[in-house]
Amino acid sequence: MPLSHDALSLGMNVQVQQASASAGLLGDTPARDYVQKLQLFNSFAAPELRAAIERLDLEAGMRVVDAGCGTGEALPWLLQAVEPGGLVVGFDLAAAHTRAAHACSVARTAVLQADLMKPPLARASFDLIWSVNTINHLRDPSQGIHTLATLLRPGGRIALGQSSLVPDMYFAWDARLERLTNEAVRQYYRERYALDERALADIRSLVGLLRRAQLRHVSVHTCMIERVSPLARADEAYILEAMIRGTWGERLRPYLGGADFAELGRLCDPRHAQFALRRLDFHFLQSFTLAVAEVP
Ligand SMILES: C[S@@+](CC[C@H](N)C(=O)[O-])C[C@H]1O[C@@H](n2cnc3c(N)ncnc32)[C@H](O)[C@@H]1O
Incomplete structure (x- = not known):
């Protein structure tokens, strides 16, 4: 109508x-x-x-x-x-x-x-x-x-x-873990939605x-949407809830090696001393x- x-x-x-x-x-x-x-x-x-x-x-x-x-x-x-x-x-x-x-x-x-x-x-x-x-x-x-x-x-x-359209940068200090995480996310979505x-x-x-x-x-x-620590509340909420918890987390375990999954877990845990979003070198693009x- x-x-x-x-x-x-x-x-x-x-x-x-x-x-x-x-x-x-x-x-x-x-x-x-x-x-x-x-x-x-x-x-x-x-x-x-x-x-x-x-x-x-x-x-x-x-x-x-x-x-x-x-x-x-x-x-x-x-x-x-x-x-x-x-x-x-x-x-x-x-x-x-x-x-x-x-x-x-x-x-x-x-x-x-x-x-x-x-x-x-x-x-x-x-x-x-x-x-x-x-x-x-x-x-x-x-x-x-x-x-x-x-x-x-x-x-x-x-x-x-x-x-x-350009890959996000979220671990400025660790390009390798960032690349592996991106690939794990792509693999997860390819399987979840049966896409190539x-x-x-x-x-x-x-x-x-x-x-x-x-x-x-x-x-x-x-x-470029560009943010550095210390993050404003809206920026931390989006990156933490939508990306870290909503896109990564347990669902990536099958696609990462054990040590890499554990390292990702530490970087993504707000209670951990290594929590990525509060690092001095956190720089998001x-x-x-x-x-x-x-x-x-
Ligand atoms: C990633 S969201 C973006 C929403 C909004 N434009 C924004 O930037 O926040 C994609 C949106 O497209 C809607 N959507 C997906 N397929 C659609 C369709 N065939 N017709 C209308 N909306 C659709 C979804 O429900 C969802 O709200």
């Missing part, structure tokens, strides 16, 4: 009852819930995400879609860039994420539960699609981009944000995906790439 412009202009939060989709490449379904991880990421990366929105030079009155809006932190940031008179619609496959996004929604924003492959929005009626760390969750990113582009008016832009290496790495070709979708004026900009293209 397309969202009516009346609902948008009233700033109503509209929820489509049943989004349907088989599990995505990385296991997303309408029932999946990683609200906490998304909230932590958005608090952590807020300065860089907001700077990326600013670089888009959005104008007052523009209409924006946040495709795969997750927990919705970007909705007010986007709205601020198109005020006065603009509108922002966020949609996401997951019911739990959509519910959390409602808490971030303000007047002139709307939140829907919907599948990116079947967006319930009017065609050719938006100026910008913003979509962060979502296209890489689709089984068919090309089709996803093509579908999103149909929502744009001629000259409208699609902005795809992607973290970690190419499927996980396909998203590196954002430029190619946009060009193959017949979009023009493709541009890319990568910034994570890339964030924004690829932008325009509909002819």
Whole structure:
């Protein structure tokens, strides 16, 4: 059901009852819930995400879609860039994420539960699609981009944000353990989602995906999200909960040698003297790439 412009202009939060989709490449379904991880990421990366929105030079009155809006932190940031008179619609496959996004929604924003492959929005009626760390969750990113582009008016832009196209640096003092940990994570995901290496790495070709979708004026900009100890609370919370506990931990045991797993355990334990995040030499780097293209 397309969202009516009346609902948008009233700033109503509209929820489509049943989004349907088989599990995505990385296991997303309408029932999946990683609200906490998304909230932590958005608090952590807020300065860089907001700077990326600013670089888009959005104008007052523009209409924006946040495709795969997750927990919705970007909705007010986007709205601020198109005020006065603009509108922002966020949609996401997951019911739990959509519910959390409602808490971030303000007047002139709307939140829907919907599948990116079947967006319930009017065609050719938006100026910008913003979509962060979502296209890489689709089984068919090309089709996803093509579908999103149909929502744009001629000259409208699609902005795809992607973290970690360059490997993160988190153990500045131990490149070897970092490399082995990264490989263990990749092995874990390949087995968990029955993927081969190419499927996980396909998203590196954002430029190619946009060009193959017949979009023009493709541009890319990568910034580094860079943090050093002592960490601010939001930075420590994201790196500790989303990365150390949410991505590493016990699940990596089968993919690391015993001594390396034990060393990783010490570095990841906030009660241990060697806890990585409180070391004097803790220096974290994570890339964030924004690829932008325009509909002819
Ligand atoms: C890594 S999260 C990123 C969320 C948000 N953009 C952010 O940066 O915090 C990926 C999001 O895409 C959503 N998603 C995955 N497949 C989707 C689909 N087919 N349609 C809509 N949303 C989808 C997931 O539910 C999840 O919220």
